[in-house]
Each structure stands twice: as C-alpha cells, then as structure tokens.
Amino acid sequence: xxxxxxxxxxxxxxxxxxxxxxxxxxxxxxxxxxxxxxxxxxxxxxxxxxxxxxxxxxxxxxxxxxxxxxxxxxxxxxxxxxxxxxxxxxxxxxxxxxxxxxxxxxxxxxxxxxxxxxxxxxxxxxxxxxxxxxxxxxxxxxxxxxxxxxxxxxxxxxxxxxxxxxxxxxxxxxxxxxxxxxxxxxxxxxxxxxxxxxxxxxxxxxxxxxxxxxxxxxxxxxxxxxxxxxxxxxxxxxxxxxxx
Amino acid sequence: xxxxxxxxxxxxxxxxxxxxxxxxxxxxxxxxxxxxxxxxxxxxxxxxxxxxxxxxxxxxxxxxxxxxxxxxxxxxxxxxxxxxxxxxxxxxxxxxxxxxxxxxxxxxxxxxxxxxxxxxxxxxxxxxxxxxxxxxxxxxxxxxxxxxxxxxxxxxxxxxxxxxxxxxxxxxxxxxxxxxxxxxxxxxxxxxxxxxxxxxxxxxxxxxxxxxxxxxxx
Amino acid sequence: xxxxxxxxxxxxxxxxxxxxxxxxxxxxxxxxxxxxxxxxxxxxxxxxxxxxxxxxxxxxxxxxxxxxxxxxxxxxxxxxxxxxxxxxxxxxxxxxxxxxxxxxxxxxxxxxxxxxxxxxxxxxxxxxxxxxxxxxxxxxxxxxxxxxxxxxxxxxxxxxxxxxxxxxxxxxxxxxxxxxxxxxxxxxxxxxxxxxxxxxxxxxxxxxxxxxxxxxxxxxxxxxxxxxxxxxxxxxxxxxxxxxxxxxxxxxxxxxxxxxxxxxxxxxxxxxxxxxxxxxxxxxxxxxxxxxxxxxxxxxxxxxxxxxxxxxxxxxxxxxxxxxxxxxxxxxxxxxxxxxxxxxxxxxxxxxxxxxxxxxxxxxxxxxxxxxxxxxxxxxxxxxxxxxxxxxxxxxxxxxxxxxxxxxxxxxxxxxxxxxxxxxxxxxxxxxxxxxxxxxxxxxxxxxxxxxxxxxxxxxxxxxxxxxxxxxxxxxxxxxxxxxxxxxxxxxxxxxxxxxxxxxxxx
Numbered sequence: 011x012x013x014x015x016x017x018x019x020x021x022x023x024x025x026x027x028x029x030x031x032x033x034x035x036x037x038x039x040x041x042x043x044x045x046x047x048x049x050x051x052x053x054x055x056x057x058x059x060x061x062x063x064x065x066x067x068x069x070x071x072x073x074x075x076x077x078x079x080x081x082x083x084x085x086x087x088x089x090x091x092x093x094x095x096x097x098x099x100x101x102x103x104x105x106x107x108x109x110x111x112x113x114x115x116x117x118x119x120x121x122x123x124x125x126x127x128x129x130x131x132x133x134x135x136x137x138x139x140x141x142x143x144x145x146x147x148x149x150x151x152x153x154x155x156x157x158x159x160x161x162x163x164x165x166x167x168x169x170x171x172x173x174x175x176x177x178x179x180x181x182x183x184x185x186x187x188x189x190x191x192x193x194x195x196x197x198x199x200x201x202x203x204x205x206x207x208x209x210x211x212x213x214x215x216x217x218x219x220x221x222x223x224x225x226x227x228x229x230x231x232x233x234x235x236x237x238x239x240x241x242x243x244x245x246x247x248x249x250x251x252x253x254x
Numbered sequence: 255x256x257x258x259x260x261x262x263x264x265x266x267x268x269x270x271x272x273x274x275x276x277x278x279x280x281x282x283x284x285x286x287x288x289x290x291x292x293x294x295x296x297x298x299x300x301x302x303x304x305x306x307x308x309x310x311x312x313x314x315x316x317x318x319x320x321x322x323x324x325x326x327x328x329x330x331x332x333x334x335x336x337x338x339x340x341x342x343x344x345x346x347x348x349x350x351x352x353x354x355x356x357x358x359x360x361x362x363x364x365x366x367x368x369x370x371x372x373x374x375x376x377x378x379x380x381x382x383x384x385x386x387x388x389x390x391x392x393x394x395x396x397x398x399x400x401x402x403x404x405x406x407x408x409x410x411x412x413x414x415x416x417x418x419x420x421x422x423x424x425x426x427x428x429x430x431x432x433x434x435x436x437x438x439x440x441x442x443x444x445x446x447x448x449x450x451x452x453x454x455x456x457x458x459x460x461x462x463x464x465x466x467x468x469x470x471x472x
Numbered sequence: 473x474x475x476x477x478x479x480x481x482x483x484x485x486x487x488x489x490x491x492x493x494x495x496x497x498x499x500x501x502x503x504x505x506x507x508x509x510x511x512x513x514x515x516x517x518x519x520x521x522x523x524x525x526x527x528x529x530x531x532x533x534x535x536x537x538x539x540x541x542x543x544x545x546x547x548x549x550x551x552x553x554x555x556x557x558x559x560x561x562x563x564x565x566x567x568x569x570x571x572x573x574x575x576x577x578x579x580x581x582x583x584x585x586x587x588x589x590x591x592x593x594x595x596x597x598x599x600x601x602x603x604x605x606x607x608x609x610x611x612x613x614x615x616x617x618x619x620x621x622x623x624x625x626x627x628x629x630x631x632x633x634x635x636x637x638x639x640x641x642x643x644x645x646x647x648x649x650x651x652x653x654x655x656x657x658x659x660x661x662x663x664x665x666x667x668x669x670x671x672x673x674x675x676x677x678x679x680x681x682x683x684x685x686x687x688x689x690x691x692x693x694x695x696x697x698x699x700x701x702x703x704x705x706x707x708x709x710x711x712x713x714x715x716x717x718x719x720x721x722x723x724x725x726x727x728x729x730x731x732x733x734x735x736x737x738x739x740x741x742x743x744x745x746x747x748x749x750x751x752x753x754x755x756x757x758x759x760x761x762x763x764x765x766x767x768x769x770x771x772x773x774x775x776x777x778x779x780x781x782x783x784x785x786x787x788x789x790x791x792x793x794x795x796x797x798x799x800x801x802x803x804x805x806x807x808x809x810x811x812x813x814x815x816x817x818x819x820x821x822x823x824x825x826x827x828x829x830x831x832x833x834x835x836x837x838x839x840x841x842x843x844x845x846x847x848x849x850x851x852x853x854x855x856x857x858x859x860x861x862x863x864x865x866x867x868x869x870x871x872x873x874x875x876x877x878x879x880x881x882x883x884x885x886x887x888x889x890x891x892x893x894x895x896x897x898x899x900x901x902x903x904x905x906x907x908x909x910x911x912x913x914x915x916x917x918x919x920x921x922x923x924x925x926x927x928x929x930x931x932x933x934x935x936x937x938x939x940x941x942x943x944x945x946x947x948x949x950x951x952x953x954x955x956x957x958x959x960x961x962x963x964x965x966x967x968x969x970x971x972x973x974x975x976x977x978x979x
Contacts, residue, residue, distance in 0.1 A: 017957050017958075019907070019913070021957060022917070022956050022957040022958055023917050023920065023952060023956055023957075024950060024952060024953070025957075026953060026955060026956055026957035026959075026960055029957035029960070029961075030957065030960060033961075045958070045961050047910065047958060047961075048910050050906075050907040050908070050909075050910060050913045051907040051913075053907070055903075056900060056903070056904060057873065057877075058854065058873055058876065059876060059880070059896075059900065060873075060876030060877045060878075060879055060880030060881075061877075061880055061897075061900040061901075061904065062876075062877035062880070062881075063881065064900055064901065064904035065904075067904070067908050068904070068907050068908065071907075071908065096873065099793075099870070099873070099874070103877070150853070150854070150855035150856055150857075151854075151856075153856075154855070154856035154857070154859070154860055155856055155869075181857075182811055183811045183853050183855035183857070185811065185853055186853065187852065187853025187854055187855070188853075188854070189850075190850065190852065190853045190854070191853075191942070191943060192939065192940055192942045192943055193498065193850050193942075194497070194498055194501065194812075194850065194851060195942025195943065195945060195946075196498070196501055196502050196505050196942075197501050197505065197812055197815060197816055197851070198853070198942075199945065199946040199947070200505050200815040200816075201811050201812070201815060201853070202946070202947070226949075226950060227947060229950070230943075230947030230948045230949055230950070231946060231947050233932065233947075233948040234946060234947055234948045256573075258572075258573040258574060258575050258579060259561075259573040261573075261575055262557075262573050262575060262729065262780070262782045262786065263554050263557065263558070265782065265786035266553045266554045266557070266729070266786055266789065267554050268786075268790070269786045269787070269789035269790035270550075270551060270552075270553065270554070270789060270790075272792055273551045273552070277551070277552075279548055279549075279551070279552040279555060279556075279734065282544065282547055282548035282551055282552075283544060284541060284544040284545055284548060285537070285540055285541060285544060286537075286541050286741075287534065287537035287540065287541070288534040288537040288538045288541060288741070288744075289533070289534050306754065310753075310757070360770065363770050366685050366719060367685065370681070370685060383755070385754065386747075386754040386755035387754060387755070388755045393769075393771050399769075399770055399771040399772075400714065400718045400760075400771055400772060401718055401719060401771075404711065404714050404715065404718060404719075422740055422743060422744050422755075423737075423740035425740075426736065426737060426739050426740040426743075427737070427740075429736075430736055430737070433701055433703055433736055433761070433763060434700075434701055434736060437567050437701075437763040437764060437767070438763075438769075438771075439760070439761065439762045439763070439771055439772055440760075440761040440762075441714065441758065441759070441760055441761070442743075442755060442758065442759035442761075443757065443758060444753070444754070444755040444756065444757050444758075445757050446757065447709065447710050447711035447757050447758060448709050448710065448757050449625045449626075449673055449709055449710045450642065450709070450751065451624070451625040451626035451629070451642060451643075451644055452625070452644075452649055452652060452669040452672055452673070453513070453516075453517070453648055453649055453669070454516075454517050454520055454521065454642065454645075455669045457669045457670050457673045459670075459673070459677075460625060460673050460676065460677055460709075460710035460711055460712070461623070461677060461680065461681075461684075461710050461711030461712045461714070461715055462710075462711030462714060462757075462758065
C-alpha cells in the first residue's frame with residue numbers, strides 16, 4: 011500500500027530515529043512510503059492549550075498536504091487523535107462546512123502505526139527481533155481516544171527474543187498531557203512518580219509506548235533518577251531485526 | 255416571583271435557539287436498548303432476590319405461609335421487640351401475642367416520639383427487586399406512612415414471592431399507577447442504612463432502622 | 473452524653489461561588505500535593521471505589537445501552553428545558569406543592585430563608601445538597617438567625633470542622649478516623665468515644681435524632697424531578713435523607729433546573745446508572761420518591777416547596793458544546809478515576825464541584841474571565857478516563873479543550889495589550905506562524921538545535937529557563953539532535969533510490 015508518513019513535528023525535530031524506524035518497518039512490510047515535505051505541525055499543541063484560532067491554518071494546511079493520500083500513518087497516537095477527533099471541532103470553530111467535510115473524510119484515512127498494522131493491514135508479526143526485557147505503557151490517547159486496544163501488545167508479543175512484562179496499573183496516565191506538564195508541573199510530576207514506580211517494579215530495561223511525548227516525560231523522569239531504564243518508541247522495537 | 259419565572263424561561267429559550275422550532279421533545283431519539291424484562295425462571299429470580307438482599311447485610315429467611323406467624327414471633331423475640339408498630343392493613347394473623355401493639359391508622363396516628371420510642375415495626379411491601387436486592391414500599395396496604403419504617407430501630411418486612419420482580423425497569427412499570435394515579439410516596443430500601451463516610455469503611459445503621467430483617471413467603 | 477450547640481471554629485475559605493478571588497488550581501495543588509496524609513487517604517479511597525465500581529458495572533450486560541439512554545434522555549430534556557420546567561411546575565402544583573423560581577443564589581437563599589422564617593424556624597435540618605453549597609445557603613441562614621444542621625455524616629464532619637467538601641459523594645474523604653474522633657469529642661461534647669467507625673456513626677445518630685424530631689423545616693436537594701408527575705427523588709445511604717424529607721412538617725427542596733427528567737419511566741435508566749457509578753452498589757440503601765405535599769394523607773410534610781435554581785445554568789445551556797455538562801447526575805465516578813484528582817484532592821479546585829466535572833462546570837457557571845476558575849480546564853492531562861466512566865457520556869475532555877479555547881479567546885479579545893503581550897500568547901502566535909510555513913519551520917528546527925547549546929550538557933538538558941522550568945524540576949530533557957528526520961529523508965532520497973519510496977510534496 012502507498013502510505014504517507016505523518017511524522018509529526020515532535021518526532022521530526024526531537025526523535026528522528028523513530029521516523030527512520032517507521033519508514034524501515036513500513037518498507038520491510040512492502041509498503042511504499044511517501045513523505046510530504048510540506049508537512050509541519052498538526053496544531054495539537056495550539057488547539058489543546060486553547061490557541062484554537064491559531065490552529066485553524068494548521069488544520070487547513072494538513073488537509074492540503076495529506077488530503078490526496080489513501081492512507082496516512084503516524085508514529086503518534088495523540089497527533090492522530092488530534093486529526094481524527096478534534097479536527098471536526100476546529101472546522102466547526104472556523105465555521106467552515108467545506109473544511110468540516112474534508113476533515114471528516116480525512117479522519118477515516120489517518121492511522122496510528124500499530125492500528126494501521128494490526129487493524130488496517132492485518133499484520134501482527136512484523137518479523138522483528140529485540141532481545142530485551144520490555145514493558146509497554148499504553149498512552150491515553152491511543153487507548154481511550156483512538157481505542158487501539160491490544161494492537162501494540164499483539165505486535166510486541168510476536169517480537170522474537172523479547173521478554174515482555176506487564177506494567178502494573180498500565181492504563182493510568184503518566185502525567186504528560188502536553189502543556190499540562192509545564193502549566194501544572196507539580197501535579198504532572200506527582201503522576202509521573204507513580205508511573206515510574208510501576209515501570210521500575212517490572213524490572214524492565216526498556217519502557218515502550220506509541221507516543222514519544224509520553225516517553226520523553228517518562229524517560230526524563232527515569233534519567234533524572236539515574237534509574238538505568240530507557241524509553242524506546244514502539245516503532246523502533248518493531249523495526250529491529252537480527253541483522254540490525 | 256413570577257418575574258423570576260419569566261426571566262428564567264426566557265433565558266432557557268434564548269439558550270436553546272439552536273433547537274429547531276418545529277422539533278418536538280419526542281423527536282429527540284432515545285434508544286432504550288437495555289433489558290426491560292427478566293426471562294430468568296421464577297425460582298431463580300426469587301433466589302437471587304434472597305441472595306442479594308442478604309448481601310447488603312439484611313437478615314433474610316425463606317419460609318412457607320404456614321410458618322410465617324411463628325417466624326415473625328421468633329424474629330421479634332430474638333430482637334427483644336416489645337413495642338411493635340403495626341401499619342394499617344397488616345394481616346392480624348401476623349401479629350403475635352405478647353407484644354405491645356402500637357397501631358397507626360388514618361384516625362389515630364402515632365406521634366414521631368411514640369415511633370421513636372418503639373422497638374420495631376412489622377410491614378409487608380409493594381415489591382421486591384431481585385437484580386438489586388431492593389424492597390419497595392409505596393405507603394400502601396400493610397406498609398403505612400414513611401415515618402413508620404424510619405424511626406423504629408428494627409424493621410421486619412414480609413415479602414411474598416409473587417411480589418418479586420427481576421429487573422429495575424419492571425419495578426418502575428409496576429409502580430407507575432401508584433405514583434401517577436395516587437401520588438403515593440415510594441421508598442426503595444436496599445439493606446439497612448449505611449455510611450461509608452469514614453475512610454470508606456461501610457458501617458451499617460446510621461439513621462434508619464439499624465436492623466432490617468426480611469421474610470420471603472412462598 | 474451531653475450535646476452542646478456547636479460553633480464552627482473557622483470560617484470556610486472562599487470558593488468560586490463566594491465573593492472574592494480564589495487561588496488558581498496550580499497554587500492550591502502545590503499545597504495539597506505536599507500533604508502526605510491527604511495523599512494517602514485519597515489514594516486509598518479513590519482506588520478502592522474505582523475497583524468496586526468496575527465490578528458493579530461489569531455485572532451489567534446492558535451498561536452501554538443504559539449509558540446511551542441516559543445521555544439521550546438528558547439531551548432531550550436540555551433541548552426542551554422550557555417545556556419540561558413548565559410541566560414540572562404544573563405537576564408539582566397539582567400535587568399540592570409550591571414551585572419557586574430563583575435566578576441566582578441570592579434569590580434562592582431569600583426564598584428558602586423566607587419560608588423558614590414564616591414558620592418561625594430557628595433550626596432547619598439539611599440533607600446533603602451541593603446546590604445549597606453553591607448558593608452558600610448555610611451562611612445566609614446563619615445571618616438570618618437560623619441554624620442549619622447538616623445531617624449527612626460527612627457533611628456534619630466538615631461542618632463541625634468548619635471546612636468545605638473535597639468530594640461530591642464522600643465530602644470528608646480527606647479526614648481519617650482519629651481526626652473525626654477528636655472533632656466529635658470536641659464539638660459534640662461526647663466523652664469516651666473510640667475511633668471505630670461504628671462508634672463514630674452512632675455518636676452522629678444520637679446527636680442528630682433529636683434534631684430530626686424537633687425541626688420544623690427540612691431542606692433537601694434533588695437527584696431528579698419528573699416533569700410528567702412532579703415526583704422528586706433523593707438518593708442516599710444513611711437515612712438522613714428520609715428523615716429530612718419525611719419528618720419535618722415543611723420541606724423545601726432546592727434543585728438546579730437541569731435536574732428535571734421527562735417521565736416516571738425514565739427513573740428506570742437513572743436509578744440503574746447512578747448507584748453503580750457513585751457508590752459502586754447495585755442500589756443505594758435508601759431512595760425516596762415523593763410527589764407534592766401530604767395532602768391530608770398524614771404521610772410526609774404538609775407543605776412542600778420546590779425551588780428551581782438557574783444561577784448560571786442557562787449560560788451553560790447556551791453553549792452547544794458545553795451544554796452536555798448539564799447531563800451530570802453528580803455520581804462522582806469521574807473524580808474517582810481522575811489521576812489529577814487522586815493526587816490533589818478536591819480542595820485544589822476551589823469549588824463545590826471538584827474533579828473533572830467541576831473543572832468544566834465551575835468556569836461555565838461562574839463565567840469566564842477570573843483567574844481561579846479559568847485555571848480549572850487546564851487541571852487535566854486530557855487522559856480521558858472521566859469520559860470512559862461517565863454514566864451520561866459527558867465528553868469531559870472535549871469540553872475541557874473547548875473551554876480552554878474560550879478562555880484564551882477571552883484573554884486575547886478582552887485582555888487588551890496585557891493579554892496580547894502575555895508571554896504564552898506571544899510564543900503561541902510565533903509558533904503558529906512558524907508552523908504555517910515550511911521554510912520558517914525548517915529554520916526553527918535548526919535554530920532550536922543551535923540555540924540549546926548553553927543548556928545541553930553531556931547530551932542532557934537539566935534545567936530550562938522561565939516558564940518552562942517546571943519541566944526540568946523533576947525531569948531531564950533530551951536535547952534537539954543535529955539531524956532532523958526530514959534532513960535524513962533528504963539524504964536518503966538521494967542516496968538510496970532502490971527502496972521505491974518517494975519524497976514527494978516538495979515544492
């Protein structure tokens with residue numbers, strides 16, 4: 011299938027390795043990957059922080075850049091959630107019926123990586139090899155907004171060499187929440203504390219998730235504690251093979 | 255006062271301007287896809303009622319009609335009930351000898367103080383709900399005014415098997431005539447009064463009867 | 473035991489519904505987060521009730537159908553609220569009750585105070601009602617020389633302590649048994665009291681029984697009121713609700729106008745949704761349904777007054793997205809699952825409506841443009857746990873985001889130059905421009921990598937400046953790498969044509 015990669019500004023700038031892994035993975039599975047270089051940001055930060063008029067041009071831009079593709083895939087549950095669940099709200103705010111129609115059309119074609127693989131293409135074994143002890147944190151937007159369910163876990167269970175260990179209270183929010191992590195830093199860190207405790211309880215080397223935003227928060231906490239546990243995006247685990 | 259009424263209604267209308275003028279309330283779809291009736295066999299429904307009522311710390315016994323007077327006498331004796339409140343319409347055969355009967359009736363109502371000083375109350379009920387272990391009183395025959403089952407510390411309630419319904423919607427359907435037609439008050443009782451206000455520890459018995467005992471007659 | 477007339481030691485602090493500025497959520501949360509006992513009590517309580525709720529809900533094969541019916545019934549009601557209110561008034565009047573309308577808190581208090589005074593009542597007994605907390609009825613009555621006794625155990629505890637509720641359902645969730653024991657010994661004059669919950673509950677029973685028997689006026693809230701029949705309902709556990717609505721000869725019920733439901737049959741939906749969502753029970757111990765006054769039957773109050781309260785509700789109704797907030801049946805399931813509430817507790821919200829539902833209701837009820845209430849929609853990580861459990865399907869995250877938009881637009885449009893020069897606004901405007909243009913965006917990526925050099929040490933950022941410092945108080949930050957993804961893509965596009973992927977869209 012020909013898929014457009016929606017890298018997200020966050021991964022593009024801060025986590026290029028996740029983007030590279032996504033490309034390698036999709037190509038290994040026989041997909042043709044396009045990267046529309048006009049893409050910038052989906053507008054989530056603006057929209058969720060309340061700068062919603064400012065997000066509208068970014069919504070329009072996204073529709074222009076991605077509107078013609080059959081499938082758009084992103085290694086981020088929360089950015090896909092923005093496009094699928096909140097773009098209609100932005101179009102309503104813009105009072106633009108045409109835009110509303112366009113974003114509703116587009117919403118059906120935008121997928122988070124694991125749901126694209128499992129639900130859209132029916133693949134659960136991507137031929138990956140990753141000989142590490144790993145625990146998976148289901149990020150809130152993947153879990154409750156996109157309802158990806160067990161798709162990421164199904165993929166991970168089929169990774170060869172992996173020692174996958176269940177995260178206690180996994181469905182609890184890690185406390186990131188976008189600008190919440192800065193505006194309500196105290197509460198955010200209080201939530202993070204419990205998440206870190208649960209991660210450490212698993213004795214995993216790696217904590218993975220489908221969103222680098224949450225992982226940056228969890229990883230930042232782990233690193234500050236010198237916990238010796240790393241965070242790695244799901245795409246990077248799935249892209250790993252015995253050769254590399 | 256009526257100025258406030260007009261003002262509030264005007265505000266409501268202004269706030270719902272987006273609702274098309276021709277829309278009737280029934281035009282707003284309400285999908286009632288939930289269970290309305292319970293097709294579980296009757297014996298199981300009654301058994302479930304007994305189990306679930308007991309789960310909320312009510313004492314529950316099942317017995318035959320013939321054993322009822324004896325069971326009532328034993329229950330009252332076991333709880334040391336001497337002054338017993340009796341609502342109008344309670345079958346005379348239920349009232350044991352040897353207790354002081356405090357009769358409440360339209361002509362001669364017991365005062366709240368008398369009710370407060372009594373030891374217990376014996377009633378029938380309007381319904382039982384198996385799904386939730388609930389006893390429903392509707393101020394009808396053998397139940398009396400609400401205060402009767404509120405101030406005494408002990409409530410002994412007789413439920414006939416045929417009065418037990420399976421699900422909550424069945425109960426509201428049965429109660430409809432009482433409420434719409436006669437405007438009688440309805441009380442749902444699920445176990446004795448309880449609080450979880452202190453560290454979420456459940457404590458039975460705060461303000462209502464601290465002991466609820468249910469006799470299911472079949 | 474001797475009973476002395478209690479005098480609360482301290483006045484309850486102001487909240488969003490009282491006069492004066494309240495602190496922001498961030499300010500108040502700091503204090504709550506540092507209270508170790510509160511953290512433990514709350515953590516234990518919310519986790520317990522959360523688990524129990526999940527069990528009670530799992531037992532219901534038709535839970536989703538009930539939620540949908542609940543949502544739809546509320547939507548029907550709100551879209552035609554004027555019709556239903558008029559119908560409710562007719563039904564209650566026909567059943568011998570009197571209906572009063574109150575535009576705001578002050579008007580509601582005046583009406584209720586007037587009724588009490590017309591019966592020469594010096595004392596009234598109250599069953600837990602958040603609507604009366606919202607109108608500050610107790611303070612008003614006190615000023616009129618009328619003592620209002622809270623009869624719900626938790627409400628009694630916080631009234632005696634001179635505090636405010638921290639949870640919709642379990643207002644004293646922040647207090648433990650030894651604190652309650654000390655409080656009762658001091659305020660109720662009880663000697664030899666243990667800290668066992670049954671003993672504490674019994675002390676309250678003895679103290680309040682006298683009040684129930686002597687009060688001339690009872691005051692309640694309402695969980696629901698049926699337009700078709702005028703039947704009002706109070707859902708409770710302890711029996712104090714039955715006492716207040718049955719024993720005093722006069723009953724006054726204050727209810728928000730959104731609490732009306734269309735028909736008697738609709739109770740079959742809400743009476744299944746509410747108990748399981750709130751106390752995680754199949755059914756709560758006591759529910760009272762009454763229709764009008766006793767009308768000579770001798771059962772219940774001879775006089776019944778229903779006060780219908782607006783107090784900002786019609787403003788909530790006017791907002792097509794915010795309107796769903798009025799679906800709320802005050803079950804508190806959203807509080808119990810909220811990771812923010814679990815850690816900060818209710819007081820941080822500075823409102824009678826705490827937690828996720830409070831974060832959307834409060835600013836809408838009191839109006840946007842005050843720093844305290846305006847901070848509430850930001851008191852959420854948007855994790856969505858609240859929406860998942862809401863029995864009437866209020867999309868709380870959606871409303872939170874919508875309100876954030878309203879708050880920012882209000883600041884930008886009404887805030888004058890200060891609003892425009894707000895550093896956050898300036899940064900957001902700049903970033904909006906950058907994201908709208910690929911060249912600016914790619915330039916900013918480079919600048920971010922170069923600009924971070926004073927901060928990044930050995931591949932980590934330990935401290936950020938200014939408003940962003942909150943991040944690095946407890947978290948390290950990964951620096952911006954030299955090569956962005958798009959840089960890699962470009963080099964790859966040139967170097968490895970074999971893979972068949974294309975870098976189109978370049979312009």
